[in-house]
Amino acid sequence: MPSSLRVGLLGCGNVGGALVRLLVEEGGRITARTGLELTLAAVAVRSQSREREVPIPAGILTTDAASVVADPDVDVVVEVIGGIEPARSLTLTALKSGKPVISANKELLANCGAELFEAAAASGVDLLFEAAVAGGIPLIRPLRESLAGESIRRVMGIVNGTTNFILTRMAEEGATYHDALAEAQSLGYAERDPTADVEGYDAAAKAAILANVAFGARVVAGDVYREGIAGITEADIAMAARLGYAVKLLAVVERSDPADQENPGDFGLDGSGVEAVAVRVHPAMVPATHPLASVRDSFNAVFVEGRAVGDLMFLGRGAGGMPTASAVLGDLLDAAHNLTTGGAGRTVALRRTAITSIDELRSAYYIALEVEDRPGVLHAVSGVLGQHRVSIRLMEQETHGDPGRARLVFVTHPALERDVQACLGELRHLDVVHALSGFLRVIGS
16 A cells, blocks of 8 residues: 655745646656655645635645644645745744655755754754755755765856846847846746846855755855856857857856866865865856857756766756756655655755855956057056966957957966956056956856
Protein backbone atom coordinates (compact mmCIF):
# COMPACT_ATOMS: atom_id res chain seq x y z
CA MET A 1 0.00 0.00 0.00
CA PRO A 2 1.24 3.53 -0.74
CA SER A 3 2.39 5.70 2.12
CA SER A 4 -0.02 8.60 2.60
CA LEU A 5 1.10 12.05 3.70
CA ARG A 6 -0.89 15.23 4.15
CA VAL A 7 0.47 18.51 2.82
CA GLY A 8 -0.11 21.99 4.22
CA LEU A 9 0.38 24.68 1.55
CA LEU A 10 1.15 28.27 2.52
CA GLY A 11 0.32 30.46 -0.48
CA CYS A 12 -1.62 29.72 -3.64
CA GLY A 13 -0.34 32.23 -6.17
CA ASN A 14 1.49 31.44 -9.38
CA VAL A 15 3.71 28.72 -7.92
CA GLY A 16 1.30 27.44 -5.27
CA GLY A 17 -1.51 27.17 -7.78
CA ALA A 18 0.69 25.24 -10.19
CA LEU A 19 1.67 22.85 -7.39
CA VAL A 20 -2.00 22.25 -6.57
CA ARG A 21 -2.65 21.42 -10.21
CA LEU A 22 0.25 18.97 -10.29
CA LEU A 23 -0.86 17.23 -7.09
CA VAL A 24 -4.48 16.93 -8.20
CA GLU A 25 -3.99 16.09 -11.87
CA GLU A 26 -0.83 13.97 -11.56
CA GLY A 27 -1.53 12.36 -8.21
CA GLY A 28 -2.20 8.88 -9.56
CA ARG A 29 0.95 8.83 -11.67
CA ILE A 30 3.03 10.16 -8.77
CA THR A 31 1.73 7.44 -6.45
CA ALA A 32 2.30 4.69 -9.00
CA ARG A 33 5.86 5.85 -9.60
CA THR A 34 6.94 6.66 -6.04
CA GLY A 35 4.64 4.74 -3.71
CA LEU A 36 3.75 8.03 -2.02
CA GLU A 37 0.22 9.40 -1.86
CA LEU A 38 0.28 13.16 -1.28
CA THR A 39 -2.97 14.77 -0.17
CA LEU A 40 -3.65 18.48 0.24
CA ALA A 41 -4.81 18.90 3.82
CA ALA A 42 -4.98 22.72 4.00
CA VAL A 43 -4.18 25.72 1.82
CA ALA A 44 -3.56 29.13 3.40
CA VAL A 45 -4.43 32.15 1.22
CA ARG A 46 -4.89 35.88 1.74
CA SER A 47 -8.50 35.85 0.55
CA GLN A 48 -10.94 32.96 0.21
CA SER A 49 -13.27 35.00 -1.99
CA ARG A 50 -10.80 35.33 -4.86
CA GLU A 51 -11.63 33.17 -7.86
CA ARG A 52 -9.01 30.53 -8.64
CA GLU A 53 -8.62 28.44 -11.75
CA VAL A 54 -6.81 25.60 -9.98
CA PRO A 55 -8.84 22.63 -8.68
CA ILE A 56 -8.56 23.13 -4.91
CA PRO A 57 -10.53 20.45 -3.00
CA ALA A 58 -13.50 21.82 -1.11
CA GLY A 59 -13.20 22.84 2.52
CA ILE A 60 -9.43 23.17 2.82
CA LEU A 61 -8.95 26.90 2.15
CA THR A 62 -8.12 29.13 5.12
CA THR A 63 -6.72 32.59 5.76
CA ASP A 64 -5.04 31.40 8.96
CA ALA A 65 -1.56 30.23 7.93
CA ALA A 66 -0.56 29.53 11.53
CA SER A 67 -3.38 27.02 11.86
CA VAL A 68 -2.04 25.09 8.87
CA VAL A 69 1.39 24.81 10.46
CA ALA A 70 -0.10 23.80 13.82
CA ASP A 71 -2.56 21.27 12.37
CA PRO A 72 -1.57 17.83 13.73
CA ASP A 73 -2.88 16.22 10.55
CA VAL A 74 -0.39 18.14 8.39
CA ASP A 75 2.78 16.12 7.84
CA VAL A 76 4.75 18.42 5.51
CA VAL A 77 4.60 22.21 5.02
CA VAL A 78 5.19 23.94 1.67
CA GLU A 79 5.94 27.67 1.92
CA VAL A 80 5.48 29.73 -1.26
CA ILE A 81 4.17 33.00 0.16
CA GLY A 82 7.45 34.89 -0.31
CA GLY A 83 9.03 37.66 1.77
CA ILE A 84 10.63 37.29 5.18
CA GLU A 85 7.70 37.64 7.56
CA PRO A 86 5.48 35.82 8.32
CA ALA A 87 7.32 33.17 6.25
CA ARG A 88 10.25 33.05 8.69
CA SER A 89 8.09 32.58 11.78
CA LEU A 90 5.87 29.99 10.12
CA THR A 91 8.86 28.03 8.81
CA LEU A 92 10.60 28.04 12.20
CA THR A 93 7.43 26.87 13.94
CA ALA A 94 6.99 24.01 11.49
CA LEU A 95 10.62 22.90 11.78
CA LYS A 96 10.66 23.08 15.57
CA SER A 97 7.49 20.96 15.69
CA GLY A 98 9.21 18.28 13.62
CA LYS A 99 7.62 18.99 10.26
CA PRO A 100 9.71 19.16 7.10
CA VAL A 101 9.44 22.40 5.11
CA ILE A 102 9.79 22.94 1.38
CA SER A 103 10.35 26.55 0.36
CA ALA A 104 10.68 28.49 -2.89
CA ASN A 105 11.46 31.69 -0.98
CA LYS A 106 14.84 33.07 -2.11
CA GLU A 107 14.53 36.21 0.02
CA LEU A 108 13.93 34.17 3.15
CA LEU A 109 16.76 31.69 2.50
CA ALA A 110 19.23 34.42 1.47
CA ASN A 111 18.69 36.41 4.67
CA CYS A 112 17.70 33.87 7.32
CA GLY A 113 19.19 30.66 5.98
CA ALA A 114 21.58 30.00 8.87
CA GLU A 115 18.81 30.25 11.47
CA LEU A 116 16.52 27.97 9.47
CA PHE A 117 19.23 25.39 8.72
CA GLU A 118 20.07 25.19 12.42
CA ALA A 119 16.42 24.71 13.35
CA ALA A 120 16.04 21.94 10.77
CA ALA A 121 19.20 20.19 12.01
CA ALA A 122 18.08 20.43 15.63
CA SER A 123 14.75 18.77 14.80
CA GLY A 124 16.22 16.25 12.36
CA VAL A 125 13.87 17.20 9.55
CA ASP A 126 14.23 18.43 6.00
CA LEU A 127 14.42 22.04 4.88
CA LEU A 128 14.48 21.81 1.07
CA PHE A 129 14.56 24.75 -1.34
CA GLU A 130 15.37 23.60 -4.86
CA ALA A 131 12.94 26.15 -6.30
CA ALA A 132 14.59 29.13 -4.58
CA VAL A 133 17.36 29.34 -7.21
CA ALA A 134 16.91 28.91 -10.98
CA GLY A 135 13.26 27.84 -10.87
CA GLY A 136 12.77 24.39 -12.34
CA ILE A 137 16.45 23.62 -12.93
CA PRO A 138 17.72 20.76 -10.71
CA LEU A 139 20.67 22.59 -9.15
CA ILE A 140 20.60 22.69 -5.35
CA ARG A 141 20.35 18.93 -4.93
CA PRO A 142 23.26 18.16 -7.30
CA LEU A 143 25.41 20.75 -5.51
CA ARG A 144 24.51 19.46 -2.07
CA GLU A 145 24.50 15.73 -2.79
CA SER A 146 26.04 14.65 -6.11
CA LEU A 147 28.93 17.11 -5.75
CA ALA A 148 29.29 16.89 -1.97
CA GLY A 149 32.77 15.41 -2.31
CA GLU A 150 33.86 17.68 -5.14
CA SER A 151 36.33 20.52 -4.66
CA ILE A 152 34.26 23.20 -6.37
CA ARG A 153 36.27 26.18 -7.51
CA ARG A 154 33.57 28.44 -8.91
CA VAL A 155 29.83 28.54 -9.54
CA MET A 156 28.65 31.22 -11.92
CA GLY A 157 25.55 31.68 -13.95
CA ILE A 158 22.59 33.51 -15.36
CA VAL A 159 20.02 33.28 -12.57
CA ASN A 160 17.61 36.04 -13.58
CA GLY A 161 15.50 35.48 -16.69
CA THR A 162 14.28 39.08 -16.95
CA THR A 163 17.73 40.56 -17.39
CA ASN A 164 18.78 37.79 -19.76
CA PHE A 165 15.72 38.50 -21.91
CA ILE A 166 16.57 42.21 -22.00
CA LEU A 167 20.21 41.61 -22.92
CA THR A 168 19.18 39.09 -25.59
CA ARG A 169 16.88 41.64 -27.24
CA MET A 170 19.61 44.26 -27.14
CA ALA A 171 22.10 41.84 -28.72
CA GLU A 172 19.90 40.27 -31.37
CA GLU A 173 17.62 43.14 -32.35
CA GLY A 174 19.69 46.20 -31.49
CA ALA A 175 17.01 47.35 -29.03
CA THR A 176 17.77 50.01 -26.46
CA TYR A 177 17.74 49.02 -22.81
CA HIS A 178 14.48 50.91 -22.24
CA ASP A 179 12.73 49.35 -25.26
CA ALA A 180 13.85 45.85 -24.27
CA LEU A 181 12.66 46.42 -20.70
CA ALA A 182 9.27 47.64 -21.95
CA GLU A 183 8.93 44.47 -24.06
CA ALA A 184 9.84 42.32 -21.06
CA GLN A 185 7.15 44.05 -19.02
CA SER A 186 4.54 43.63 -21.78
CA LEU A 187 5.27 39.88 -21.91
CA GLY A 188 5.10 39.49 -18.14
CA TYR A 189 8.81 38.77 -17.70
CA ALA A 190 9.38 42.00 -15.76
CA GLU A 191 7.33 43.61 -13.01
CA ARG A 192 5.93 47.11 -13.28
CA ASP A 193 8.71 48.06 -10.86
CA PRO A 194 11.65 46.05 -12.28
CA THR A 195 14.22 47.21 -9.72
CA ALA A 196 14.74 43.82 -8.06
CA ASP A 197 15.63 42.27 -11.41
CA VAL A 198 17.50 44.96 -13.34
CA GLU A 199 19.52 46.22 -10.36
CA GLY A 200 20.64 42.71 -9.44
CA TYR A 201 18.87 42.25 -6.08
CA ASP A 202 17.11 39.06 -7.18
CA ALA A 203 20.36 37.56 -8.51
CA ALA A 204 22.24 38.62 -5.36
CA ALA A 205 19.82 36.70 -3.13
CA LYS A 206 20.33 33.61 -5.28
CA ALA A 207 24.10 34.08 -5.21
CA ALA A 208 24.03 34.06 -1.40
CA ILE A 209 22.11 30.77 -1.42
CA LEU A 210 24.57 29.27 -3.90
CA ALA A 211 27.43 30.27 -1.59
CA ASN A 212 25.64 28.54 1.30
CA VAL A 213 25.16 25.31 -0.62
CA ALA A 214 28.29 25.07 -2.77
CA PHE A 215 30.81 26.16 -0.13
CA GLY A 216 28.99 25.99 3.21
CA ALA A 217 29.77 29.70 3.51
CA ARG A 218 27.84 31.85 5.96
CA VAL A 219 26.79 34.48 3.41
CA VAL A 220 23.65 36.63 3.34
CA ALA A 221 22.29 38.75 0.51
CA GLY A 222 23.83 41.92 1.95
CA ASP A 223 27.32 40.40 1.62
CA VAL A 224 27.00 40.13 -2.16
CA TYR A 225 28.66 42.80 -4.31
CA ARG A 226 25.97 43.94 -6.73
CA GLU A 227 25.65 45.89 -9.98
CA GLY A 228 22.71 45.94 -12.40
CA ILE A 229 22.31 46.28 -16.15
CA ALA A 230 20.70 49.73 -16.47
CA GLY A 231 24.00 51.27 -17.61
CA ILE A 232 24.56 48.81 -20.48
CA THR A 233 24.25 50.51 -23.89
CA GLU A 234 23.71 49.28 -27.44
CA ALA A 235 27.30 50.36 -28.15
CA ASP A 236 28.62 48.09 -25.39
CA ILE A 237 26.61 45.14 -26.71
CA ALA A 238 27.71 45.75 -30.30
CA MET A 239 31.39 46.16 -29.40
CA ALA A 240 31.29 43.01 -27.26
CA ALA A 241 29.91 41.03 -30.20
CA ARG A 242 32.52 42.51 -32.53
CA LEU A 243 35.27 41.41 -30.14
CA GLY A 244 33.81 37.91 -29.77
CA TYR A 245 31.86 38.27 -26.50
CA ALA A 246 28.30 38.26 -25.18
CA VAL A 247 27.13 40.49 -22.32
CA LYS A 248 25.36 38.66 -19.47
CA LEU A 249 24.35 39.50 -15.90
CA LEU A 250 26.29 36.91 -13.90
CA ALA A 251 26.11 35.69 -10.34
CA VAL A 252 29.61 34.50 -9.42
CA VAL A 253 30.49 32.54 -6.27
CA GLU A 254 34.06 31.32 -5.93
CA ARG A 255 36.71 30.29 -3.52
CA SER A 256 38.87 33.36 -3.47
CA ASP A 257 42.59 33.80 -3.54
CA PRO A 258 43.39 37.49 -3.94
CA ALA A 259 46.65 36.55 -5.66
CA ASP A 260 45.07 35.01 -8.74
CA GLN A 261 41.42 34.29 -9.54
CA GLU A 262 42.34 32.45 -12.74
CA ASN A 263 44.77 29.96 -11.16
CA PRO A 264 43.03 26.67 -10.18
CA GLY A 265 45.53 26.01 -7.40
CA ASP A 266 44.93 26.13 -3.65
CA PHE A 267 41.94 28.40 -3.19
CA GLY A 268 39.92 29.38 -0.23
CA LEU A 269 42.03 30.57 2.71
CA ASP A 270 42.64 34.11 3.84
CA GLY A 271 45.72 35.13 5.84
CA SER A 272 44.27 33.81 9.10
CA GLY A 273 43.44 30.39 7.71
CA VAL A 274 39.68 31.10 7.52
CA GLU A 275 38.04 29.96 4.32
CA ALA A 276 37.41 32.90 1.99
CA VAL A 277 34.85 33.28 -0.77
CA ALA A 278 33.99 36.03 -3.21
CA VAL A 279 30.31 36.54 -4.03
CA ARG A 280 29.23 39.07 -6.65
CA VAL A 281 26.58 39.95 -9.21
CA HIS A 282 27.37 42.21 -12.14
CA PRO A 283 27.18 42.38 -15.93
CA ALA A 284 30.17 40.82 -17.66
CA MET A 285 31.54 40.05 -21.11
CA VAL A 286 31.65 36.28 -21.65
CA PRO A 287 33.57 34.78 -24.59
CA ALA A 288 31.23 33.65 -27.39
CA THR A 289 32.78 30.18 -27.08
CA HIS A 290 31.70 29.84 -23.43
CA PRO A 291 28.49 27.81 -22.88
CA LEU A 292 26.84 30.68 -20.96
CA ALA A 293 27.17 33.02 -23.96
CA SER A 294 24.53 31.09 -25.95
CA VAL A 295 21.85 31.15 -23.22
CA ARG A 296 19.02 33.26 -24.68
CA ASP A 297 15.80 34.98 -23.68
CA SER A 298 14.42 34.15 -20.23
CA PHE A 299 16.39 30.92 -19.76
CA ASN A 300 18.69 30.45 -16.78
CA ALA A 301 21.95 28.53 -16.72
CA VAL A 302 24.52 27.80 -14.02
CA PHE A 303 28.09 26.75 -14.78
CA VAL A 304 30.03 24.77 -12.15
CA GLU A 305 33.81 24.42 -12.21
CA GLY A 306 35.18 21.53 -10.15
CA ARG A 307 38.67 20.16 -9.65
CA ALA A 308 37.85 16.50 -10.33
CA VAL A 309 34.60 16.65 -12.30
CA GLY A 310 35.67 19.52 -14.56
CA ASP A 311 32.98 21.77 -15.98
CA LEU A 312 29.21 21.21 -15.67
CA MET A 313 26.29 23.33 -16.83
CA PHE A 314 22.65 23.26 -15.75
CA LEU A 315 20.20 24.90 -18.17
CA GLY A 316 16.44 25.44 -18.14
CA ARG A 317 13.50 27.62 -17.21
CA GLY A 318 14.46 29.78 -14.27
CA ALA A 319 10.97 31.03 -13.47
CA GLY A 320 7.29 30.41 -14.19
CA GLY A 321 4.61 28.64 -12.23
CA MET A 322 4.91 25.13 -13.63
CA PRO A 323 8.73 24.85 -13.82
CA THR A 324 9.08 26.20 -10.26
CA ALA A 325 6.26 23.98 -8.98
CA SER A 326 8.04 21.00 -10.54
CA ALA A 327 11.09 21.76 -8.36
CA VAL A 328 8.85 22.15 -5.28
CA LEU A 329 7.21 18.81 -6.03
CA GLY A 330 10.58 17.09 -6.28
CA ASP A 331 11.52 18.41 -2.84
CA LEU A 332 8.14 17.43 -1.48
CA LEU A 333 8.58 13.85 -2.61
CA ASP A 334 12.10 13.76 -1.17
CA ALA A 335 10.87 14.98 2.23
CA ALA A 336 7.91 12.58 2.14
CA HIS A 337 10.21 9.65 1.42
CA ASN A 338 12.44 10.58 4.36
CA LEU A 339 9.43 10.81 6.66
CA THR A 340 8.11 7.40 5.68
CA THR A 341 11.48 5.67 5.92
CA GLY A 342 12.69 7.44 9.06
CA GLY A 343 15.59 9.03 7.20
CA ALA A 344 17.47 11.91 8.78
CA GLY A 345 16.70 15.41 7.62
CA ARG A 346 19.12 16.92 5.13
CA THR A 347 20.57 20.22 6.22
CA VAL A 348 23.18 22.74 5.11
CA ALA A 349 26.03 23.24 7.61
CA LEU A 350 27.42 26.77 7.47
CA ARG A 351 30.78 27.86 8.84
CA ARG A 352 32.61 31.11 9.47
CA THR A 353 33.76 32.52 6.16
CA ALA A 354 35.75 35.55 5.11
CA ILE A 355 34.10 37.54 2.33
CA THR A 356 36.70 38.82 -0.11
CA SER A 357 36.08 42.38 -1.25
CA ILE A 358 35.57 43.06 -4.95
CA ASP A 359 38.62 45.35 -4.70
CA GLU A 360 40.84 42.33 -4.03
CA LEU A 361 39.71 40.33 -7.07
CA ARG A 362 41.41 40.06 -10.44
CA SER A 363 39.73 40.14 -13.82
CA ALA A 364 40.19 41.32 -17.37
CA TYR A 365 38.24 44.49 -18.22
CA TYR A 366 36.52 46.20 -21.11
CA ILE A 367 36.91 50.00 -20.94
CA ALA A 368 35.45 52.49 -23.43
CA LEU A 369 36.37 56.20 -23.39
CA GLU A 370 35.08 59.23 -25.31
CA VAL A 371 38.22 61.26 -26.05
CA GLU A 372 39.63 64.12 -28.08
CA ASP A 373 40.58 63.03 -31.60
CA ARG A 374 44.07 64.45 -31.82
CA PRO A 375 47.71 63.32 -31.56
CA GLY A 376 49.00 62.33 -28.12
CA VAL A 377 45.68 61.18 -26.69
CA LEU A 378 46.43 57.46 -26.85
CA HIS A 379 49.83 58.07 -25.28
CA ALA A 380 48.24 60.00 -22.39
CA VAL A 381 45.56 57.37 -21.77
CA SER A 382 47.88 54.37 -22.01
CA GLY A 383 50.28 56.15 -19.67
CA VAL A 384 47.61 56.33 -16.96
CA LEU A 385 46.78 52.64 -17.48
CA GLY A 386 50.45 51.73 -17.15
CA GLN A 387 50.93 53.77 -13.99
CA HIS A 388 48.21 51.70 -12.32
CA ARG A 389 49.56 48.34 -13.50
CA VAL A 390 46.73 47.82 -16.01
CA SER A 391 48.11 46.13 -19.13
CA ILE A 392 46.37 46.46 -22.50
CA ARG A 393 45.54 43.25 -24.39
CA LEU A 394 43.81 44.91 -27.33
CA MET A 395 42.74 48.41 -28.34
CA GLU A 396 40.41 49.80 -31.02
CA GLN A 397 39.53 53.34 -32.03
CA GLU A 398 36.16 54.25 -33.50
CA THR A 399 34.98 57.45 -35.09
CA HIS A 400 32.53 59.49 -33.07
CA GLY A 401 29.41 61.33 -34.19
CA ASP A 402 30.89 64.61 -32.97
CA PRO A 403 33.75 66.09 -35.04
CA GLY A 404 37.00 66.18 -33.13
CA ARG A 405 36.07 63.24 -30.92
CA ALA A 406 36.83 59.52 -30.98
CA ARG A 407 35.96 56.42 -28.99
CA LEU A 408 38.81 54.37 -27.57
CA VAL A 409 38.04 50.78 -26.56
CA PHE A 410 40.42 48.65 -24.47
CA VAL A 411 40.36 45.06 -23.28
CA THR A 412 42.94 44.54 -20.56
CA HIS A 413 44.90 41.62 -19.26
CA PRO A 414 43.78 40.47 -15.77
CA ALA A 415 44.30 43.25 -13.24
CA LEU A 416 43.41 43.96 -9.63
CA GLU A 417 40.02 45.65 -9.27
CA ARG A 418 41.29 48.37 -6.96
CA ASP A 419 44.03 49.27 -9.47
CA VAL A 420 41.50 49.46 -12.29
CA GLN A 421 39.14 51.65 -10.25
CA ALA A 422 42.00 53.99 -9.35
CA CYS A 423 42.92 54.13 -13.03
CA LEU A 424 39.35 55.01 -14.03
CA GLY A 425 39.24 57.75 -11.42
CA GLU A 426 42.33 59.38 -12.90
CA LEU A 427 41.13 58.93 -16.49
CA ARG A 428 37.88 60.75 -15.71
CA HIS A 429 39.91 63.84 -14.79
CA LEU A 430 42.26 63.67 -17.77
CA ASP A 431 41.68 66.76 -19.94
CA VAL A 432 41.59 64.71 -23.18
CA VAL A 433 38.89 62.34 -21.84
CA HIS A 434 35.28 63.50 -22.12
CA ALA A 435 33.55 60.46 -20.62
CA LEU A 436 33.89 56.88 -19.50
CA SER A 437 31.25 55.40 -21.81
CA GLY A 438 31.64 51.72 -21.07
CA PHE A 439 33.01 49.43 -18.34
CA LEU A 440 32.57 45.68 -18.00
CA ARG A 441 34.48 42.85 -16.40
CA VAL A 442 35.52 39.99 -18.68
CA ILE A 443 34.91 36.52 -17.21
CA GLY A 444 35.40 32.99 -18.49
CA SER A 445 38.31 33.48 -20.85
